[in-house]
């Protein structure tokens with residue numbers, strides 16, 4: 307599938323996802339944010355936003371992507387791009403396919419996870435797969451995590467460190 311979003315639109319959307327990630331930190335959670343937009347040529351409309359609410363709600367499945375997908379209403383028409391600061395996990399990747407997301411863009415790979423880029427869907431499956439584009443503004447997201455971790459010295463961060471491929 308040809309790319310839905312331009313490099314400039316990808317930079318912008320990941321920037322918006324980073325803003326959401328900061329809101330997540332302000333809410334007491336981790337720096338993972340997501341936005342969903344309809345993108346048709348130069349037209350871009352943000353349809354939904356979310357950050358990881360796991361800590362806030364105690365609901366382990368309220369990942370940023372699931373939160374944003376849950377706020378998407380009806381079929382928006384036109385190609386839909388989901389932008390997230392961290393490569394989606396299997397649950398969120400599945401959610402994107404169910405919601406008809408055409409393109410998933412992310413900043414940072416989740417190297418310790420069987421994330422979206424390491425899943426091969428059957429060619430004749432029920433759902434159309436989505437384009438995957440990673441590495442957009444990745445350095446900023448590493449910095450965001452490093453700062454977040456630095457403020458949590460002494461806490462057990464082994465899960466997140468493994469997820470991000472830091473150990």
Ligand SMILES: [Zn+2]
Pocket residue numbers: 369370371394395396397398399
């Ligand atoms: Zn997820």
